[in-house]
Amino acid sequence: MKSKFLIPVLAMIFATGMSFTTAELGKEQAVDYIRVDNQWMAIPEIDCGQVGPNNCRAKLQDGSVHPIYDIQNLSSLKKTTSTVPFPL
Amino acid sequence: MISKRNSLVILISILVLLFTYIGINQLIFREDFELNLLNSPLLPIPETGIFLLSWFIPILELLAVFLLLWSRTYLLGLYLGIFLFIMYTSYSLGILYFASYIPCSCGGMLKFLSWKQQLWVSLGGLMIAILTFYFNKTVKKV
Numbered sequence: 001m002k003s004k005f006l007i008p009v010l011a012m013i014f015a016t017g018m019s020f021t022t023a024e025l026g027k028e029q030a031v032d033y034i035r036v037d038n039q040w041m042a043i044p045e046i047d048c049g050q051v052g053p054n055n056c057r058a059k060l061q062d063g064s065v066h067p068i069y070d071i072q073n074l075s076s077l078k079k080t081t082s083t084v085p086f087p088l
Numbered sequence: 089m090i091s092k093r094n095s096l097v098i099l100i101s102i103l104v105l106l107f108t109y110i111g112i113n114q115l116i117f118r119e120d121f122e123l124n125l126l127n128s129p130l131l132p133i134p135e136t137g138i139f140l141l142s143w144f145i146p147i148l149e150l151l152a153v154f155l156l157l158w159s160r161t162y163l164l165g166l167y168l169g170i171f172l173f174i175m176y177t178s179y180s181l182g183i184l185y186f187a188s189y190i191p192c193s194c195g196g197m198l199k200f201l202s203w204k205q206q207l208w209v210s211l212g213g214l215m216i217a218i219l220t221f222y223f224n225k226t227v228k229k230v
Contacts, residue, residue: 009157042124060190
């Protein structure tokens with residue numbers, strides 16, 4: 001009967017391998033950051049278009065607008081030519 | 089035709105696959121996971137609590153895997169799995185329909201899925217876990 005548990009064990013080994021493989025891909029997935037209530041919040045990377053004089057901003061579903069940062073650093077503001085915030 | 093006992097083994101394997109993948113991924117990206125829990129509009133708890141939660145959740149998932157692997161403990165693992173999927177489903181529903189804003193889904197169960205997709209995956213997982221429970225009742229001993 002214990003042989004019946006060979007398949008779940010194989011599933012676990014397979015999933016472990018798959019986790020590490022896809023983790024490598026996940027690391028390449030870029031994210032941007034905004035500041036909400038003085039805390040960093042990761043958002044999917046926003047294509048702000050051409051670099052310009054304006055701050056690239058994201059508009060949340062509650063209507064609030066926040067500047068977008070490349071990394072978790074206040075000096076890493078993303079710039080754009082667009083004046084319209086990007087909806088999330 | 090697949091016997092009920094084999095169906096039970098297949099269903100347990102699917103749960104093991106899901107929890108191993110989710111648990112290890114959350115551990116690999118634990119810092120991102122912690123940051124996104126911090127940003128969650130549904131978890132107004134202190135940073136220490138979030139830090140502990142970011143370790144506790146993936147460890148709980150991997151514990152469910154190990155419990156599911158042994159014939160003496162798989163029922164306990166099944167209960168834990170059902171509990172975890174109910175938590176995921178409630179959390180995804182809360183984020184989608186009750187939260188003041190929708191944070192990045194990278195803090196969820198599977199970071200590459202949107203919140204709606206995470207909701208469907210957790211609902212699917214819950215269905216599988218309940219089905220496993222049903223098969224467990226009909227199969228006397230594995």
